Amino acid sequence: MTKKFLVACLFIATSVFAQKKIPNNWQLLDPKTDNVYGMGVEEAYISLKGKTPKTVIVAVIDSGIEIDHEDLKDVIWTNLKEIPDNGIDDDKNGYIDDVHGWSFLGGKNGDINYEALEIARMYHQMNTKFVHADSSTLSENDKKEFIKYKKIKSDFLDEQMENEQQLKSLKIFSRLLENVKKQNDGVLSKKTLKKYTPSNPIEAKIKNRLKLLFAFGIAPEELDEQIAESRKSIENTIKYNTMNADSIRQAVVGDDPNNMTERYYGCNRVEGPDALHGTHVAGIIAAMRNNNIGMNGVASNVKIMPVRAVPNGDERDKDVANAIYYAVNNGATVINMSFGKYYSPDKKLVDDAVEYAASKDVLLIHAAGNESKNSDVELSFPNRELLSGKVVDNWIQVGANEYRSGKNIIAPFSNYGLKHVDLFAPGVNIYSTVTDNKYAKESGTSMASPATAGVAALIRGYFPELTAKEVRDVLMRSVVTYKKCVKVPGTKKEKKKLNELCISGGFVNANNAVLDLLNKGK
Numbered sequence: 001m002t003k004k005f006l007v008a009c010l011f012i013a014t015s016v017f018a019q020k021k022i023p024n025n026w027q028l029l030d031p032k033t034d035n036v037y038g039m040g041v042e043e044a045y046i047s048l049k050g051k052t053p054k055t056v057i058v059a060v061i062d063s064g065i066e067i068d069h070e071d072l073k074d075v076i077w078t079n080l081k082e083i084p085d086n087g088i089d090d091d092k093n094g095y096i097d098d099v100h101g102w103s104f105l106g107g108k109n110g111d112i113n114y115e116a117l118e119i120a121r122m123y124h125q126m127n128t129k130f131v132h133a134d135s136s137t138l139s140e141n142d143k144k145e146f147i148k149y150k151k152i153k154s155d156f157l158d159e160q161m162e163n164e165q166q167l168k169s170l171k172i173f174s175r176l177l178e179n180v181k182k183q184n185d186g187v188l189s190k191k192t193l194k195k196y197t198p199s200n201p202i203e204a205k206i207k208n209r210l211k212l213l214f215a216f217g218i219a220p221e222e223l224d225e226q227i228a229e230s231r232k233s234i235e236n237t238i239k240y241n242t243m244n245a246d247s248i249r250q251a252v253v254g255d256d257p258n259n260m261t262e263r264y265y266g267c268n269r270v271e272g273p274d275a276l277h278g279t280h281v282a283g284i285i286a287a288m289r290n291n292n293i294g295m296n297g298v299a300s301n302v303k304i305m306p307v308r309a310v311p312n313g314d315e316r317d318k319d320v321a322n323a324i325y326y327a328v329n330n331g332a333t334v335i336n337m338s339f340g341k342y343y344s345p346d347k348k349l350v351d352d353a354v355e356y357a358a359s360k361d362v363l364l365i366h367a368a369g370n371e372s373k374n375s376d377v378e379l380s381f382p383n384r385e386l387l388s389g390k391v392v393d394n395w396i397q398v399g400a401n402e403y404r405s406g407k408n409i410i411a412p413f414s415n416y417g418l419k420h421v422d423l424f425a426p427g428v429n430i431y432s433t434v435t436d437n438k439y440a441k442e443s444g445t446s447m448a449s450p451a452t453a454g455v456a457a458l459i460r461g462y463f464p465e466l467t468a469k470e471v472r473d474v475l476m477r478s479v480v481t482y483k484k485c486v487k488v489p490g491t492k493k494e495k496k497k498l499n500e501l502c503i504s505g506g507f508v509n510a511n512n513a514v515l516d517l518l519n520k521g522k
Helices: 003-011 041-047 118-130 140-183 190-195 201-215 220-241 245-252 276-286 317-329 347-359 445-462 468-477 510-519
Strands: 056-062 302-308 334-337 363-367 395-401 423-426 430-434 438-442
Touching: 041 445, 041 510, 056 276, 056 317, 056 445, 118 140, 118 245, 140 190, 140 201, 140 220, 190 201, 201 220, 276 302, 276 430, 276 438, 276 445, 302 317, 302 445, 317 334, 317 347, 334 445, 363 445, 363 468, 395 445, 395 468, 423 445, 430 445, 445 468, 445 510, 468 510
Parallel strands: 056 302, 056 334, 334 363, 363 395, 395 423
Antiparallel strands: 430 438
């Protein structure tokens, strides 16, 4: 989950965290046989018994991946045409020593970790031109741009204010946890929290929320660590939003951030400084199955190609486009994209890359977002709706669902949309690989997207004759439908049918897809 997303989860319904006795592999289980709204993956392998899959390369465009993780090292893609560490572009693809992928966020002077938000970059660029402008003397073209500038400025200031509020909330949580530890010789536990006497009504409310989280199995030290990390992240977001991000970028990576034609920049350090998110995503897709280590990924026939393009902050359109080109040109047939933003000043660059992927029969899986928004009202980027008016058919937009049936089965943070979200997939309390050879549970549409990407890769491996569009089609028509009304994310009481919240009206299911294809003689 993103750092800001954790803050929101601390204040919304505890269902994001608080579900008793959730199996670590629940995303692999099946609604019919296990009474769990997972994806029927284990059932799919039973149905596929006797069939041999082809290997599928899945590119993970993300923050970076710990490629030597015990449960991932055997499924990481290797560029066999490249001789490691010889300083030569052996395969002539434009990237030197890209043995296990590429990073568009690193260079000779280090690696980008934090970046400004896109709205901040846009504001600073336009502010230079219009901060002292007299609207009455502007040309007609500049007046139109000035109107846009005022909207960007307003949105930027609102964003900064929201970040400040998020930071304030985290400081309150941190302060309470520190007070508990001070009163108990540095010990933070369920018992020491219970003994703590709040000093004001806000602390009392927070204490009750933390008690509930701890009661449902959230380790106190884990929550303490996550709050500290989130606080650091938001502090850096606020800081970088006020700086000249382009000059930092140029100094570290070495490219010209404003030269949108650049393709061949970056480095081969695919882990980067903060690979937790990307490592978690990769594990969901393809952590080694049945090796008695950690957990099982969805697909047993996958090689993961790490492509680093997503910092803490907003990814740049230029990097996203180049990451897609890199993945496609180096053999990926499925690309997972667990990132997104609400401004895309260079969308045409990404559109061209998306169309290129479509022309090469590559399937793109994208997270719908964690803001409880209706995507039919406010689109996130990147997306399949191109500026040209074309809508590509090699794209799956994924929302997140929870473990149990009931009105809260759609994750309370998940974006949704009858016209723009295709289906829902497991995205709450998903256990997967993280950095330092560890494992953890994370929540978000960032988890639902790779869950779907794993199913798509499974299908592409066992049924290699299918095109990207045909894989999307079978996943859409084989969803598990849900007849009861569910709570609409972001609302207090509003309920709708699932077929009003996404295009397919259901949850992705690997076994349903497999049986559909087997019944058709594929």
